Amino acid sequence: MVVNQLEVKNFRNIENTSLEPCKGINIIYGENAQGKTNLLESIWLFTGCRSFRGSKDNEIINFNSTKANIYMDFNAFDREQSASLEISEGRRFFLNGVKMKSSSQIMGEFLCVVFSPVHLSLVKEGPYERRRFLDIAISQLKPKYGVTLSQYNKAVAQRNILLKDVAYHSELYDTLDIWEDRIAFFGSEIIRQRLGYINKLSLYTDEIYSGLSNERERLNIAYKQQAIIGGDNKQELYENLKSQLYASRKNDLITGSTSIGPHRDDLSIKIDGLSARSFGSQGQQRSAALALKLGEAAVIKSFSGEQPVALLDDVMSELDINRQNYILNHIKDWQVFITCCDPANVKHLKDGKRFMMKNGVVKKK
Numbered sequence: 001m002v003v004n005q006l007e008v009k010n011f012r013n014i015e016n017t018s019l020e021p022c023k024g025i026n027i028i029y030g031e032n033a034q035g036k037t038n039l040l041e042s043i044w045l046f047t048g049c050r051s052f053r054g055s056k057d058n059e060i061i062n063f064n065s066t067k068a069n070i071y072m073d074f075n076a077f078d079r080e081q082s083a084s085l086e087i088s089e090g091r092r093f094f095l096n097g098v099k100m101k102s103s104s105q106i107m108g109e110f111l112c113v114v115f116s117p118v119h120l121s122l123v124k125e126g127p128y129e130r131r132r133f134l135d136i137a138i139s140q141l142k143p144k145y146g147v148t149l150s151q152y153n154k155a156v157a158q159r160n161i162l163l164k165d166v167a168y169h170s171e172l173y174d175t176l177d178i179w180e181d182r183i184a185f186f187g188s189e190i191i192r193q194r195l196g197y198i199n200k201l202s203l204y205t206d207e208i209y210s211g212l213s214n215e216r217e218r219l220n221i222a223y224k225q226q227a228i229i230g231g232d233n234k235q236e237l238y239e240n241l242k243s244q245l246y247a248s249r250k251n252d253l254i255t256g257s258t259s260i261g262p263h264r265d266d267l268s269i270k271i272d273g274l275s276a277r278s279f280g281s282q283g284q285q286r287s288a289a290l291a292l293k294l295g296e297a298a299v300i301k302s303f304s305g306e307q308p309v310a311l312l313d314d315v316m317s318e319l320d321i322n323r324q325n326y327i328l329n330h331i332k333d334w335q336v337f338i339t340c341c342d343p344a345n346v347k348h349l350k351d352g353k354r355f356m357m358k359n360g361v362v363k364k365k
């Protein structure tokens with residue numbers, strides 16, 4: 001996956017700029033608030049996903065305009081392609097001149113991973129962020145997973161409503177069974193997919209983290225279930241989840257919520273056996289989040305055969321020189337966009353292109 005040309009118009013503070021990145025490492029440097037992260041965000045949107053900053057589309061359009069446009073030429077799946085995106089009332093994607101019916105239609109055509117300071121929440125915040133990471137990563141590889149997830153969430157919501165209603169209408173008690181069956185059916189598939197994904201991901205994250213720490217520290221990731229639902233296959237997982245839901249009824253009727261199932265699970269992240277969230281230093285937490293993101297890219301490559309473009313926003317700060325060098329070496333065969341304030345941070349970079357960004361305009365240096 002290689003971006004050959006990018007043109008951005010009325011996107012946040014970028015009124016009109018363009019660049020021709022190289023196949024390898026592209027450094028975008030400049031002072032604070034010049035538009036470096038905005039530029040990465042504009043590339044990211046071609047994945048069809050929402051902004052990685054969690055922004056709404058109307059916040060993305062330049063304050064003085066009513067629409068934003070992004071054009072990109074790229075190489076993917078052994079051919080030259082072009083894509084454009086217009087954001088005004090909603091999004092309109094074109095791929096090779098053909099209008100896409102929805103954002104989801106462009107998913108999988110342009111593959112990219114992003115690491116930005118917001119992704120530190122993967123390590124620092126609560127389980128919701130890590131479940132979201134797993135769910136988005138798996139959905140990108142297997143779109144059916146997204147459907148299973150939304151059916152699962154609906155079934156949990158229905159059971160929760162019923163748990164509250166039973167207090168007033170005891171005759172509804174038996175209908176809990178219907179929703180528990182659906183929760184177990186979709187939930188067992190979610191657990192199975194997450195276990196499989198983490199298994200694969202951990203092969204890469206272990207290796208990347210030991211490289212980052214110069215073989216001095218070990219990262220360990222694992223699926224952490226709120227209630228252990230054992231089973232070697234989907235059928236066993238289904239039966240175990242169903243019987244545990246039944247067993248948790250008494251407690252769940254008191255709280256009015258479903259206390260077990262994949263919506264309560266987590267991804268455990270440990271460095272040398274200690275929780276990265278509770279005990280990790282800033283550099284260790286950043287390294288762990290980065291290992292997850294670079295690992296995600298490696299899994300995408302193993303599935304699709306394409307190396308995704310990497311967008312690394314402000315990745316070098318807080319990392320010592322060994323870790324910085326590892327990143328530059330590890331990603332040397334990918335197309336990467338790295339933003340930083342001070343280009344001295346990447347002085348070890350021999351090949352690649354440098355761009356300076358000022359007031360929303362990119363200039364080759």
Ligand SMILES: Nc1ncnc2c1ncn2[C@@H]1O[C@H](COP(=O)(O)OP(=O)(O)OP(=O)(O)O)[C@@H](O)[C@H]1O
Pocket residue numbers: 011012013014030031032033034035036037038039059060061062063064314341
């Ligand atoms: N819709 C918008 N219209 C115009 N300007 C916007 C819009 N949204 C955000 N901005 C501005 O874009 C500017 C640059 O943002 P960006 O986050 O890309 O900076 P940066 O170069 O990455 O800075 P830093 O080094 O601090 O991370 C901000 O000052 C912000 O006010």
Ligand SMILES: [Mg+2]
Pocket residue numbers: 036037038313314
């Ligand atoms: Mg920034």
